[in-house]
Amino acid sequence: MKPVSHAHAFARSDRSPLGVWWWTVDRWMLGVVALLIGIGVLMSFAASPAAAARMNIGDPFHFAVRQCVFAGAAAFVLLTISMLDVKGVRRAAFFIWLFAIAVMIALPFIGHSAKGATRWLQFGSFTFQPSEYMKPALIILVAWMFAEGQKGQGVPGVSIAFGLYAISVGLLLIQPDVGQTVLITVAFGAAFWMAGVPMSWVMLLGATAIAGLSSTYFLFPHVASRVDRFLSPDKADTHQVDRAAEAISAGGFFGRGPGEGVMKRHVPDLHTDFIYSVGAEEYGLIFSLLLVALFGFVVVRGLYRAMKLSDPFEQVAAAGLFVLVGQQAIINVAVNLNLIPTKGMTLPFISYGGSSMLAMGLTMGLALALTRRRPGAYTPTEGLAKAGAYA
Amino acid sequence: MSLGQQTFSRLGLPRWLIERMWGLEHAFERARASGRAEDDTRLRIFFVLALFCLGFLTLAIGATRAALFSDARGGVGGAPLGASRADLVDRNGRLLAADLLHYGLYVDPREIWDTAETRRALLTTLPDLDPARLERALRGNRRIFVLGALTPADRNRVHALGLPGVTFEPEQRRVYPLGPTAAHVIGFADAGGEGVAGVEAAFNDEVRGLARNGGVLPLSIDLRVQGALEDELWKAVAEFKPVGAVGLVTDIHTGEILGMASWPVYDPNKPGKAGVYAQTNRAAATVFEMGSTFKGFTVAIGLDAGIATPETTFDAREPYKLGYRTINDYHAARKVLTLVEVFQHSSNIGTAKLGVGIGPERMGKYFNGLGLTSPAKVELIESARPLTPKVWNEDAVASTSFGHGINVSPLALARAYGAVLNGGKLIPLTVRKLEPGAKVDGPRVMSERTSLQMLSIMRANVAGEAGSGRSANIPGLAVGGKTGTGEKYDPAIRGYNHQRQVSSFAAVFPTHGPIDTKRYFVLVLLDEPRGTAASAGYATGGWVAAPAAGRVIERIAPFLGVNRRPELAQAIPVDMGDVEAMGEGR
Incomplete structure (x- = not known):
């Protein structure tokens, strides 16, 4: 899967691009992400036969084989992108964002409708969801703009960032895709906040966010029904969540055993949104905790490294990307555990889905590129700086 | 004006908006440059990091709770279900x-x-x-x-x-x-x-x-007894084609119901498939005019009240005119009968005269005492309220003395016979098994001596050549009994219909031995039986019910530990009044 199989392929003194990459990239992070992708492939073999049978697809391993292809492609994207330098990251983000937005504008005319929304482009048997790729690109761009704005060189960074955000979210709401809107809003807010919003603004923005969230409740009926369902489980139809709770409970500590899960035969979308429950049923609490720990490791280590970076753009961009990954993981698992209302959201690297997988490869690739060790990228002193970047 | 500001003004945006925007931009810039610790990016990233730590910790706790401490077990898994009924x-x-x-x-x-x-x-x-x-x-x-x-x-x-x-x-x-x-x-x-x-x-x-x-x-049910009882009852039903039938076996000392059968039957596994008619427990929920089996009560009351002795004679040569009605005998003997003979011939004239002798007030008291005027005391909620005379006068007494004008359930009849035969104590019936050797007490309604006399009289009715219950005479089991054939009131003819009878046989066995001998009461009752060639066209208790009761007794006696004693083929001499003379010798 990876171009390198063991560390000895590169000597410390190797100055080739690959050698430099290997010695500068966060190898722990790389390893854990590889492990997550591996788990995703493993889970797809558990869930695929049931999902294929449900959809009348003859080949029981239809989804598993495709997941393997996606995993390979995602690994390739991840590695390629992680080799970029900072300038390359910005450039890639800009073009990816432009491309994604262009496709999203075209979606209402050429898009593929499914489940009451037009979010996908269809190429043969593959679908392409531009908003997935737009997310990391947007975060990079707004982080860049915040940093530029702070330099005081006449770039209206905040305005441009909000403009980019408004365009992105506007196009998402047309589809409509409230889930991605929430994800982007949270990541955008986090990036803005980390970039150094004065505390007085935070209150104002917080109030706006609350107003926005409550208006989605009233404007989008399916959001309202999901929230209602969560708040009053007796009345509402909680089929997926109930089955998930039963599956997790049946899994217990050690699980029913590989392939022994029964929930996967009962629940639609199990190979995407409810893959966590499938895993928890078959492999038990040990697996659940391992998964939570792996995501926790990725996010916490990523944020820690972002914190240690010295350039404000790199800090905010890297941290924003890890927020993107982390919140998606937390929301997905929390839905599976019935801690929050049902929200159709994939589990990064684990859920089946080409767009989701490739976009995660892109996101992690960008994050790894930003957190690579470069001369001057990390401040020599450990711990928190006493004051701002210019102190 | 900076390059950016110029660009924006070239876009043609209103000046105030541009001013406002730049105000914000500069505020953001200043905040960053002010160097306050809370505005530092590192501190803020650290804060986000801490939030995520909290989030993942919550997930770990949530996952543990959902996996190990959840009660979500539904259609797929399912915890074993405990029985709701014993x-x-x-x-x-x-x-x-x-x-x-x-x-x-x-x-x-x-x-x-x-x-x-x-x-x-x-x-x-x-x-x-x-x-x-x-x-x-x-x-x-x-x-x-x-x-x-x-x-x-x-x-x-x-x-x-x-x-x-x-x-x-x-x-x-x-x-x-x-x-x-x-x-x-x-x-x-x-x-x-x-x-x-x-x-x-x-x-x-x-x-x-x-x-x-x-x-x-x-x-309290003994399945072996129940099986034999049902089998013989179904056999009688097959033979005489009644519209309903009842079989009862009770322990007269404890009140335990050892067998209780009602026909038609139903399958309790599919109660809905049977109608209310089949579901009705005729032993408890249906009241009948029992007819001559009631003569047992009248005779017992007469003896107990001292109105008559077994040798007291009753003139049955002529129909008994009482007020506007005339009482006739079914098996008219046209002679003067002793009390024992009145019982054996089932003489309406004799019992009516005895009843009138006892008097309405005393008769009512005894009937109350025997529990014939209230629902039979038993746990079953089906136990039916009897239909009793509105006033106890001579007319009512004459009727009830031979079992007319009063409708009781078979269980009430069994309970009253129990009191007459067990030494005089009215005890409740029960469907619950009592501890072996349990002593059940109840109010005394008759003397022990009356009980012994009644056992002899009932034995004579089966053992004697002239007895109406002789077809129930099982050798060696000392069966005693009384036939009964009540006519049913027919609303269509506003009177008693001779063709529609309730034919029964009330038996007790063994009749010999001291008062505390284990004894069992057996009742077989057929509702509207039809006579056959074998019964010479008769559908009366002696023809249709007594043989069935005899067969029941013959089959259940071994299970109840009643041994055959061939020497008991003859009737027990009836105690004629000397209390001290009876006992061991018999």
């Missing part, structure tokens, strides 16, 4: 009723892949499934119950179909392994686990309570 067993521990794990069938249209296939496969596999109900479920949008009480075999057959969206929930169903056997005693419970009839209803709370402790409820 097992019912007979007095020897044989199973009469039990809760068994069954399955309810649920259909979830959201999980179904092929509706047509599911419909066809389910309807072929489960013939009991209502197509309309299945259709409603298939067209719905949630998981819905469609059929209950499926056995594990049914469930396996459905599982073998491999239909998605078709699932089961375990449920407890009441099962009566013996089917119609003792159906009316046991009764039945509804699908919700609540008793509806018989013991199931009478002991509903207790049966549910016992289930929680894993106990069983032993009934």
